[in-house]
Structures are given as C-alpha cells and as structure tokens.
Amino acid sequence: MSETVRGVVARAKGAPVEIVDIVIPDPGPHDVVVRVQACGVCHTDLHYREGGINDEFPFLLGHEAAGVVETVGAQVTHVAAGDFVVLNWRATCGQCRACKRGRPWYCFDSGNASKPMTLADGTELSPALGIGAFADKTLVHERQCTKVDPDADPAVAGLLGCGVMAGIGAAMNTGNVSRGDSVAVIGCGGVGDAAIAGARLAGARTIIAVDRDPAKLEWAREFGATHTVDASTEDVVERVKELTDEVGADVVIEAVGRPETWKQAFYARDLAGTVVLVGVPTPDMTLDMPLIDLFSHGGALKSSWYGDCLPERDFPMLIELYRQGRLPLEKFVTERIGLDDVEAAFHAMHAGKVLRSVVVL
Structure with missing residues (x-):
C-alpha cells in the first residue's frame, strides 16, 4: 500500500523550501522503497530550487543519500529488504550503445522509479536527479541502490552519491x-x-x-x-x-x-x-x-560527469578505503542537521561556510 511521509519540496523558482506530506506509491516491479538515514545538501539541490536545471516544479529535493531498503518490487533481484545502500543517479542499463561499447559511465538509459511520488493532493513530484531523498523514505529503481558496508556512517557514505564521487x-x-x-x-x-x-x-x-x-x-x-x-x-x-x-x-x-x-x-x-x-x-x-x-x-x-564512475565498482571500494583510514570522507561533513534546516543549509553553502551539511533522519 502507498504511505505518507515527510519531504522537502521546492514549489516555485527561488521560493523557500517547505516540509510537506508526500505519498510514496507501492513499488513497481523493479522499484524499491528506501528508508533514508542521511542525505547531503548538494549545490545541485540549490540549482533545482533556483530553476537552474529545469522548470518541472514542484521538486522533491535531495539526492546524496544512504539508507536501508525497506520494500522491493516483485521482480527486484539487485537488492533485498534490509540492505544498506548508497543511492546513485547513474543506474547503468547494460543495453544502450554506451554500455555495449564498454563505456557504461556514459549510460544513456539510467533507471528511475516507474511510478511518481506525489503531494497529498495527487500533484506529481519531480525528484532531484531521479532520487528525491530529503524525505523519510523515497522510491527509486533497484539499480539506483548500491550496497556498501553496513558499518559505515550513513552521513558519510551518502556523500558518495554525488559531490564526493564527482x-x-x-x-x-x-x-x-x-x-x-x-x-x-x-x-x-x-x-x-x-x-x-x-x-x-x-x-x-x-x-x-x-x-x-x-x-x-x-x-x-x-x-x-x-x-x-x-x-x-x-x-x-x-x-x-x-x-x-x-x-x-x-x-x-x-x-x-x-x-x-x-x-x-x-x-x-x-x-x-x-x-x-x-x-x-x-x-x-x-x-x-x-x-x-x-x-x-x-x-x-x-x-x-559524476566522476565517470561506476557505482557498483567505485562506491564499495571507496567505503573500504574510508574504513581503512585511507580516505578521510568524514572531513566532508561540516554539520549534521534536520529536515527543517535545509533552507538554512542552502544559505550556509552559498556563503562558503560548509563543505557539506548533512540531513540526518
């Protein structure tokens, strides 16, 4: 059944973000519901709010995220309920011309959820980079989930989802x-x-x-x-x-x-x-x-583009280097905040006061 959770939404160009109820539908055959544990505040989210990406408002912001798979669609094989994952916005298909030429980091058919998340009144949301993770939970394609060491700090691991990996x-x-x-x-x-x-x-x-x-x-x-x-x-x-x-x-x-x-x-x-x-x-x-x-x-x-990464190859490797003390990912986390602090985090980012504010749920 669908469920209602909190999410951070940008309704109009330049308008302050709002915390509203959003509806997560039942996952499609290859979709998964992820309970978000942490999500970094990336400059790309601010670009969305400012209309610098496109004008498909309202946006469900947030994409540098880590969390736990909660529910899976009927045909999901890539992950299972309980897996700790970092979300990625390059879910390679394996079938497009870039993938078939051995260049999957240029994949032209990245996977996204088959159903839209919506506002309570049924208005469809545009999730940032196909993820939308400033929310208690989000709906993504199974290939957007990359399993990593569950002992990693979610606030640190999630940063691989965009800026740090880039x-x-x-x-x-x-x-x-x-x-x-x-x-x-x-x-x-x-x-x-x-x-x-x-x-x-x-x-x-x-x-x-x-x-x-x-x-x-x-x-x-x-x-x-x-x-x-x-x-x-x-x-x-x-x-x-x-x-x-x-x-x-x-x-x-x-x-x-x-x-x-x-x-x-x-x-x-x-x-x-x-x-x-x-x-x-x-x-x-x-x-x-x-x-x-x-x-x-x-x-x-x-x-x-995205550091020409392959999430399945790169995320687990970088988490392992972090766990070994060879990659100081924790130094990127300037502050840990709540969902209601996202607007203030945008201002701190614009002023150059932080490397990353991270929403912790």
Missing part, C-alpha cells in the same frame, strides 16, 4: 592521475577537495589547490594539497607554472564551472596535459578563445 572520479577516472603527476585543482569546495583527495590516492607528487577563500585553502591542505594559490592575490597560471618547473600541471581540474576559471585551467596545464571540467556551468555561459591556442596545445580537454 570530485574523486574527476581525478582518478576522468583525469587518469598517475603516480608522480602534478595536479592543480581550481575551486576548493566539496567537489574540489574530493578531487584533491582523489589525486592523493592516485599518488600525485604535487597537488596545487587554487581558491579565493583562505579557509577553503586550509581545508584543501587537510585533504592532501601540497601547495595553495590564493587566486585573489596571485596570478593563477603563473603560480601553477612556478610550482611545476615552469611547464604547467599534468592534470588541471576545474571545479568551479565558469569560463574564466576554465581558461585558467587550460593555460595552467602542461602542453600535453589534461583539463578536466567537473564544475557545472549555467546554460548562459560561453567561452571565447583563439582557436589557434586550442590547436597548439596537445593533451586532452575532458568533461567529467
């Missing part, structure tokens, strides 16, 4: 950072610091953190940055080259999503280096550069 994957998967590489990361919020942690895991020799906020640069050092550059007082390109024997970094990861910082990344890399764009630009942003500059630099220009 950053770590930008370094390790998209950027292919290798032992001895030099890496620069522009933008040291949650995604950028995760990229720094990923570069450290991969064995980078030099890790340069770039930001305008001294507090964020200090955070970056805690995640493994060997050098910091204050972009408000230093020329980023010149300073990165000074720190890399005047040749530029092997990999530069742009975690801001703006044309001016992407240009810094482009010119701060080695001639045959790699630029990884993991910061999310807005649709109105454009890039104006001399085409000869693109021609005269080798290497690679890449965009990183």
